[in-house]
Amino acid sequence: MEKIKRLVNCVIPITVCNFKCHYCYLAQTNSFDKNIPQLKYDLDIIKKALTKERLGGTCLINLCAVGETLMAPYLFKLTKDMLDNGHYVAIVTNGSLTNKIKDYCELSKSEKNRLFFKFSYQFMELKRLNLLQTFFDNVKMVRDAGISYTVELTVNDESIPFIDEINETCLKNVGAYPHVIESRDNNDGYKKLTKLPNDKHMKAWSKMASPILTFQDKLWLKKRKEFCYAGDWVLNLYLENGNLTPCFAGGPVIQNIFENIDEPIHFEAIGNKCPWEHCFACHVLLTLGAIPQLDTPKYSEIRNRKTKDNKEWLTKDMKSFMSSKFIESNLEYSQNKKEVINWYRDIELNGKECESNEFAKALDETLKARNIKSVGIYENEKYEKSLINGLLRTSIKVKYIISPNYKEYNNIKHYIIHQLKYVIKKRIRKEKVPILNYYDRLPNVDAIIVTDITNFDRIKKEVKEKIHKEAILITEIER
Ligand code: SF4
Ligand code: SF4
Known part of the structure; x- marks a missing residue:
């Protein structure tokens, strides 16, 4: 039956x-x-x-x-x-x-x-x-x-x-x-x-x-x-x-x-x-x-x-x-997945940024299990600050936030800016997690973490096409 x-x-x-x-x-x-x-x-x-x-x-x-x-x-x-x-x-x-x-x-x-x-x-x-x-x-x-x-x-x-x-x-x-x-x-x-x-x-x-x-x-x-x-x-x-x-x-x-x-x-x-x-x-x-x-x-x-x-x-x-x-006919979520889901839903539904150690631990364990040691974050004002705070308490390196909102100017001046932006922001301006765009020279990462669930399919394609990286939806970081 x-x-x-x-x-x-x-x-x-x-x-x-x-x-x-x-x-x-x-x-x-x-x-x-x-x-x-x-x-x-x-x-x-x-x-x-x-x-x-x-x-x-x-x-x-x-x-x-x-x-x-x-x-x-x-x-x-x-x-x-x-x-x-x-x-x-x-x-x-x-x-x-x-x-x-x-x-x-x-x-x-x-x-x-x-x-x-x-x-x-x-x-x-x-x-x-x-x-x-x-x-x-x-x-x-x-x-x-x-x-x-x-x-x-x-x-x-x-x-x-x-x-x-x-x-x-x-x-x-x-x-x-x-x-x-x-x-x-x-x-x-x-x-x-x-x-x-x-x-x-x-x-x-x-x-x-x-x-x-x-x-x-x-x-x-x-x-x-x-x-x-x-x-x-x-x-x-x-x-x-x-x-x-x-x-x-x-x-x-x-x-x-x-x-x-x-x-x-x-x-x-x-x-x-x-x-x-x-x-x-x-x-x-x-x-x-x-x-x-x-x-x-x-x-x-x-x-x-x-x-x-x-x-x-x-x-x-x-x-x-x-x-x-x-x-x-369904499996219950693991404790790590529950932590991530609760973190996501709390911000979405209650505007609360829970920064518990359990959330950081869940990020650390699930990303490591996928052999991911460094990530970029796809820009999303609502979640990115809290996500970065969580990631900074793990052994995973958060290298940049990628912003899709950039209009390219095809000239030598902008070419030089794109080449140097990460180094300038990181080394000279001491920004912890610089915001970059698709035209900037990006440091290597294992994956891009996306928090926009509604538009994930479009973002996944965009990330693949522009920077040849795997995009992972935060609520699906555990396989
Ligand atoms: S009303 Fe709340 S408890 Fe009931 S099914 Fe919906 S989400 Fe679950
Ligand atoms: S949808 Fe029609 S039948 Fe149903 S409660 Fe409303 S008025 Fe009555």
Whole structure:
């Protein structure tokens, strides 16, 4: 049975929906829009960018729009492409678009085994629009086609008086109570979106007996400080432009992974520096094991439901896949790699320049293991001072900072300056680490260290072309 390598959340760039739920994140920020933006890259490029080989193994690809996912005109082709690539696919939908859902029921058995529909059970809207029966007919169509599913309601105070009706309707149609998931206030530190005290809120919703809600409640507003592998084992991908960020919550761009699909992806964990108030998607990310040391239920255990006729919402294959954890197909980072990642993320996310001995030791050991004894640094104001301070406490020689920003003047005067600059800066001006450019006579080094992860592929080529040196990304200095 296959094990999960990574979870890739594909953010589908549409903010259109045929519902208007009052607790919707679009309503909170008043961002309902009628436009469906064009994707910047062809679906064929996207398919090639997300192969098993490039992602390192079989992934769970979550397709979720900020509006109604199935309204994206390319969603069926995208789903099929990801299934063709050998991945498992989850689609989040409000379950109202029968004709669209029908298409997925026509897929092959092997494809349907790896497909999962997360039906958002928007009870109040379904009633208002008289679509409750359509919704459950669609859930049953998916179930009868042999596709995994779940029915899940987003908690909201207004629905509390209807909880019994909500439960009974779901039980009657699909043999079990729905799951419930917290709604969060995106304008107020991701607090729970309720006016009730937490005990009353939890008591009201406990009637659903949903382990998702209980698990979320246990971890809600608890800041995570452990080493988290989001950014490596968990990825957030903006389908509109190919930008990859570390977590469902977003974060700084790691790389545009559609731009050059032959380049490897530079996975980079968040480490101990999670910047968010709490892990609001913990029921997915932490149950799949983004923080391997946390003892959690399996994702399948909190997603699945047994029905009254002893069937299950998840198919055998999907249940087995969702029972696996990242650690079963990934290696944890070494202590040295963790030190470097934490150093990088601290500057990036908190502006803190940690200059610990452990960081210097990690640089020393990892570079020596690669037989690198002297380096140049590719200019990057944000990181270079701290990196040089670390390197100066090792046995590695830091000879120069290379700056790409120089316009060449082709004359004898500049030729002489280029020839002498290093010697003058080092010997006469006593600069510890002089800034040089590609036209200067450069002292020999074993490698150039680069700290700009987003532009690394371009910089690597530039360094190779201009000075015939190997460029190493700081977050990948350990092989
Ligand atoms: S169905 Fe989903 S996207 Fe549409 S309004 Fe409701 S919560 Fe928002
Ligand atoms: S702890 Fe949760 S919110 Fe923070 S980076 Fe990890 S997965 Fe994301």
